[in-house]
Amino acid sequence: MRRRPGISGLQNAAAALDKYRELGENVATIRKDLMKEQLATFREQLEEFARKHKNDIKKNPAFRSQFHEMCAKVGVDPLASNKGFWAELLGIGDFYYELGVQIVDICLATRSHNGGLIELEELRSLLSKRRRSSREAISEDDCLRAISKLKALGSGFEVFSVGKKKLVRSVPTELNKDHNEILEMAQVQGYVMAKEVERRLSWSSGRAADALETLLKEGLAMIDDGHPDGKRRYWFPCIGSSLSGAVDADVLSLGN
Amino acid sequence: MGDLKLPDFFNYPPYFTLQPVRDTREKQVQLWKELILNYCKHHKIFIVSLEEEFPLFSNPAIDRKLSYEAKKVFLSALVSEGRAEWLDKGQKNCLILWRRIQDWAEYILKFVRENGLEDGVMTLEEIRSGVESRGTELAGIDRIVLIRALKLLEQRGKAVMFKGTSTDDEGVKFSA
Numbered sequence: 001m002r003r004r005p006g007i008s009g010l011q012n013a014a015a016a017l018d019k020y021r022e023l024g025e026n027v028a029t030i031r032k033d034l035m036k037e038q039l040a041t042f043r044e045q046l047e048e049f050a051r052k053h054k055n056d057i058k059k060n061p062a063f064r065s066q067f068h069e070m071c072a073k074v075g076v077d078p079l080a081s082n083k084g085f086w087a088e089l090l091g092i093g094d095f096y097y098e099l100g101v102q103i104v105d106i107c108l109a110t111r112s113h114n115g116g117l118i119e120l121e122e123l124r125s126l127l128s129k130r131r132r133s134s135r136e137a138i139s140e141d142d143c144l145r146a147i148s149k150l151k152a153l154g155s156g157f158e159v160f161s162v163g164k165k166k167l168v169r170s171v172p173t174e175l176n177k178d179h180n181e182i183l184e185m186a187q188v189q190g191y192v193m194a195k196e197v198e199r200r201l202s203w204s205s206g207r208a209a210d211a212l213e214t215l216l217k218e219g220l221a222m223i224d225d226g227h228p229d230g231k232r233r234y235w236f237p238c239i240g241s242s243l244s245g246a247v248d249a250d251v252l253s254l255g256n
Numbered sequence: 257m258g259d260l261k262l263p264d265f266f267n268y269p270p271y272f273t274l275q276p277v278r279d280t281r282e283k284q285v286q287l288w289k290e291l292i293l294n295y296c297k298h299h300k301i302f303i304v305s306l307e308e309e310f311p312l313f314s315n316p317a318i319d320r321k322l323s324y325e326a327k328k329v330f331l332s333a334l335v336s337e338g339r340a341e342w343l344d345k346g347q348k349n350c351l352i353l354w355r356r357i358q359d360w361a362e363y364i365l366k367f368v369r370e371n372g373l374e375d376g377v378m379t380l381e382e383i384r385s386g387v388e389s390r391g392t393e394l395a396g397i398d399r400i401v402l403i404r405a406l407k408l409l410e411q412r413g414k415a416v417m418f419k420g421t422s423t424d425d426e427g428v429k430f431s432a
Contacts, residue, residue, distance in 0.1 A: 223275065
């Protein structure tokens with residue numbers, strides 16, 4: 001646009017700018033409304049879907065996990081609140097709240113045995129046993145969701161990976177890299193020996209002894225001097241012992 | 257009565273080594289105490305000797321057995337709770353009270369009433385192996401435990417014990 005001098009020229013230019021802005025705003029509003037509409041439709045359909053498949057969502061953990069993914073994509077959090085449509089329809093907030101409480105129970109009850117560290121898979125199986133009567137299958141995904149809700153309470157629950165396995169920690173113990181490496185090694189046989197740790201990880205004997213001593217003090221390891229070869233073994237009840245179930249059978253009966 | 261199902265910790269080697277860390281040790285002692293009581297109750301065992309082989313204290317399947325010290329720690333824990341008593345100063349033989357003396361006394365009273373023996377007389381041997389006792393937990397009851405329970409009843413005025421010419425003649429008159 002060629003610039004024209006004079007007052008009228010300036011006024012024209014300002015008026016044109018206003019027009020452009022107006023038009024732009026209109027377009028934006030139309031788009032926003034359209035988006036809103038689309039999102040509303042989508043949510044409606046999601047609700048419709050949830051209503052239709054209520055039972056599948058409740059009973060089938062794989063389905064439940066996919067449903068959560070879908071919800072996350074449109075910014076709906078069925079766990080955000082116990083009030084409102086989602087909770088009323090699915091009772092899903094209550095479901096995870098309940099799982100959370102039971103997870104805390106199990107972690108506390110098995111703590112004296114495993115030092116507050118438990119394999120996710122074992123936690124899941126204890127949880128399932130305890131909820132036998134409700135006949136709803138529980139997946140690891142469900143456990144992780146429930147635990148992430150617990151985090152909001154600042155209760156110090158944490159899930160971390162050691163080797164191929166996921167462990168749930170319910171005590172504030174900070175495990176360092178050395179400890180994790182020992183735990184990973186223990187996954188093979190359930191125990192490690194000091195010499196073996198030194199050799200496999202190329203550690204000094206002091207470093208291995210320190211790490212093992214800490215694990216022992218934290219209640220995560222148990223010593224075993226009974227092997228005929230006379231070498232001390234360090235066992236880790238939190239790993240692959242599937243002991244907690246039997247040790248704390250009484251806990252299971254406390255639940256519903 | 258089937259076989260007692262042994263708890264899983266019985267198959268986990270470190271439970272056969274005394275644990276050095278306090279919390280872990282407490283849990284270990286607790287589990288062993290319960291197991292000893294359950295095992296003795298199941299098999300009607302009254303006396304555990306530290307110097308004789310006792311099946312519960314070793315697990316050939318995992319090649320582990322309790323040390324003398326460990327056995328003593330677990331039994332002493334039972335003693336301190338009143339669920340066991342050392343029979344000798346050297347603490348080598350232990351009387352396991354899987355039913356407490358006062359509970360035995362109650363059990364005997366119930367037995368007496370069910371058999372219409374409220375004013376009856378029985379010898380100790382009859383209580384331990386008589387027809388009436390068959391099928392009850394009194395069958396095969398340890399003599400020491402029986403006498404202690406009867407003495408308790410005597411104190412309560414529910415029984416009077418008397419001695420005969422030999423141990424076979426020792427008896428009791430109930431007044432339940």
